[in-house]
Amino acid sequence: xxxxxxxxxxxxxxxxxxxxxxxxxxxxxxxxxxxxxxxxxxxxxxxxxxxxxxxxxxxxxxxxxxxxxxxxxxxxxxxxxxxxxxxxxxxxxxxxxxxxxxxxxxxxxxxxxxxxxxxxxxxxxxxxxxxxxxxxxxxxxxxxxxxxxxxxxxxxxxxxxxxxxxxxxxxxxxxxxxxxxxxxxxxxxxxxxxxxxxxxxxxxxxxxxxxxxxxxxxxxxxxxxxxxxxxxxxxxxxxxxxxxxxxxxxxxxxxxxxxxxxxxxxxxxxxxxxxxxxxxxxxxxxxxxxxxxxxxxxxxxxxxxxxxxxxxxxxxxxxxxxxxxxxxxxxxxxxxxxxx
Numbered sequence: 001x002x003x004x005x006x007x008x009x010x011x012x013x014x015x016x017x018x019x020x021x022x023x024x025x026x027x028x029x030x031x032x033x034x035x036x037x038x039x040x041x042x043x044x045x046x047x048x049x050x051x052x053x054x055x056x057x058x059x060x061x062x063x064x065x066x067x068x069x070x071x072x073x074x075x076x077x078x079x080x081x082x083x084x085x086x087x088x089x090x091x092x093x094x095x096x097x098x099x100x101x102x103x104x105x106x107x108x109x110x111x112x113x114x115x116x117x118x119x120x121x122x123x124x125x126x127x128x129x130x131x132x133x134x135x136x137x138x139x140x141x142x143x144x145x146x147x148x149x150x151x152x153x154x155x156x157x158x159x160x161x162x163x164x165x166x167x168x169x170x171x172x173x174x175x176x177x178x179x180x181x182x183x184x185x186x187x188x189x190x191x192x193x194x195x196x197x198x199x200x201x202x203x204x205x206x207x208x209x210x211x212x213x214x215x216x217x218x219x220x221x222x223x224x225x226x227x228x229x230x231x232x233x234x235x236x237x238x239x240x241x242x243x244x245x246x247x248x249x250x251x252x253x254x255x256x257x258x259x260x261x262x263x264x265x266x267x268x269x270x271x272x273x274x275x276x277x278x279x280x281x282x283x284x285x286x287x288x289x290x291x292x293x294x295x296x297x298x299x300x301x302x303x304x305x306x307x308x309x310x311x312x313x314x315x316x317x318x319x320x321x322x323x324x325x326x327x328x329x330x331x332x333x334x335x336x337x338x339x340x
Contacts, residue, residue, distance in 0.1 A: 047092065048089075048092050048093050048096045048288035048289070048290065049288060049289045049290075050096075050286045050287075050288060051286060051287050051288065051289055052284060052285070052286055053285050053286065053287055054284065054285035055284060056282050056283050056284035056285065057282045057283060057284055058102060058284045059102055060102060060104045060280055060282070060283045060284070061100070061102045061103050061104060061283055061284045061285070061286050062103070062104065062105040062106070062107060062271070062274060062275070062280060062283045062284070062285045062286070063093075063096075063097050063100075063103050063105075063106050063107070063286055063287070063288070064106075064107045064109065064271075064285060064286065064287040065090070065093055065094070065097070065106060065107070065108050065109070065287070065288070066108075066109045066110075066111075066287070067085060067090065067108070067109070067110050067111065067112050067123075067148070067151065068084060068085055068109075068111050068112065069084030069085035069111075069112060070084070070085060070112060070113060070114070070115045070336070071085055071087070071112055071114060071115025071116060071119050071120050071123070071147050071148075071151075071335075072085070072087065072115050072116050072119065073087040073088070073116065073118075073119050074086070074087070085112065085115075086290070087119050089290045090123070091122070091123075091126065093288045094123070094126045094127070094130065095126075096288060097130055097134070098126075098129065098130060103134060104134065104135075104278065104280055104283060105134060105135050105136075105137070105274050105275075105278055105280055105283065106130060106134055106135070106136045106137070107137050107138075107139065107267065107270055107271050107274055107285075108127070108136055108137070108138045108139070108151075108152070108155065109138075109139050109141060109267050110138055110139070110140050110141065110144040110148050110151065110152055111140075111141035111142050111143060111144070111148075112143065112144065112145075112147065112148040113143055113145050113146060113147075113148060113168075113336055113337040113338055114145055114146030114147025114148050114149075114150070114168070114334070114335045114336040114337055115147045115334065115335065115336055116147075116332075116334060116335075117147075117171070117222060117332075117333050117334060117335055120147035120150050120151060120335045121150075121225075123151050124150060124151050124153075124154065124229065127151060127154060127155075128154055131154060131155070131156070135156045135274065135277070135278050136154075136155045136156055137155060137156060137157045137158075137159070137270045137271075137273065137274040138152040138155040138157070138158045138159065138270070139159045139160075139265070139266065139267040139269075139270035139271075140152065140158065140159065140160035140161070140164045140166055140252070140261070141161070141164065141266075141267070142164065142165065143164065143165040143166065143337070144160065144164065144165075144166045145165055145166055145167060145168035145249060145337035146168040146169065146170065146334075146335045146336050146337045147334075147335030147336060148166070148337075149166050149167060149168070149169060149230070149260070150169075150226060150229055150230075150335050153229050153230045153232075153233030153234060154229065154232070154233035155233070157262045157263070157270070157273065157274075157277070158260075158261040158262050158263075159261065159262065159263050159264070159265040159266070159267075159269055159270040159273070160252035160255055160256075160261045160264065160265075161252050161264065161265070161266055162251060162252045162253045162264055163251055163252060164251060164252040164255070165249055165250075165251065165337070166249065166250055166251075166252065166255050166260065166261070167244070167248060167249045167250035167254075167255060167260065168247060168248070168249050168337035169226060169227070169230060169241070169244065169245035169247070170223055170226065170245055170246070170247040170335075171219050171222040171223045171226065171333050171334070171335060172219075172247075172333070172334055172336060173201075173215065173218075173219055173331045173332065173333045173334070174331060174334075175201055175203060175331035176203055177203050177206070177207060178203055178204070179203070179204055179205050179206050180206075182204060189202070189204040189205045191204070191205070196210065197210065197211065197214060200214060200215065201215065201331050218333065219333055222333050222335075223245075226245070226335065227241050227242055227245055230245065230260075234259060234260065236259060244258055244260065249337065252264055271285070
């Protein structure tokens with residue numbers, strides 16, 4: 001064959017290969033799209049779905065939100081989360097409130113000992129944005145301590161029962177040092193580090209005075225932010241907040257006496273006050289579901305989701321939680337009542 005024919009054959013082969021690759025890519029995309037659609041049908045889309053819990057005028061709605069359990073980001077989405085608090089789901093609910101022009105008020109029910117510093121601050125930031133245009137009333141249930149009080153502090157009005165556990169304003173970093181035991185067992189820490197403080201907080205060597213000073217400064221910085229949040233939210237002098245914020249807990253009656261809450265009451269009382277104070281007597285009250293289907297909560301659905309790597313295994317969830325709260329070798333600051 002002459003040169004032109006060889007070129008023609010080469011072009012034809014290239015076009016055949018390109019066509020085969022394009023066809024394969026198209027089929028893969030179609031398969032992925034179909035699988036995505038099938039998964040959405042089986043599990044749901046994970047987006048908040050509005051659920052009416054009290055009939056009323058849907059042009060002026062009150063959104064009821066709930067923080068239940070320790071505030072941690074466990075790395076699971078709303079579809080496959082276990083019982084308790086799910087950070088991704090809650091943040092989506094806050095976003096849904098911001099996007100709905102019919103929402104005229106928020107009732108936030110809090111029942112938590114607090115939790116991670118970052119997630120607590122993230123919730124508070126979004127709530128403050130909402131509070132610029134929408135009143136937020138908080139009702140504390142069994143407990144709203146440490147980070148639980150942090151997220152509530154800026155509300156327009158705070159309710160708690162007389163027996164609610166609240167307060168615990170402060171920061172904690174829990175760790176265990178077993179260097180003394182290692183010495184008795186003849187085990188030596190041979191860590192190589194680039195600087196004196198690179199292994200700060202290590203449980204395998206004695207804590208130095210320098211270690212303690214640096215960690216205390218870090219905790220004090222987080223504590224100062226907590227105090228400012230409370231002072232601004234409760235319109236209270238910072239020095240007075242510091243007097244109250246030595247880590248102690250208060251029941252609802254003590255919290256009322258010290259200006260940390262506004263009224264003794266339960267969620268129904270907070271809701272009624274919100275309606276009366278903000279002229280929302282005819283408002284429709286809604287809450288949000290996580291957008292999952294019943295299949296998600298079934299044994300088959302749970303197993304299938306884990307096989308598809310849509311749901312993290314229990315081991316993966318445990319690893320994420322450990323990373324959130326820290327380890328003896330890498331402790332983390334927490335807005336948490338009761339330590340780890």
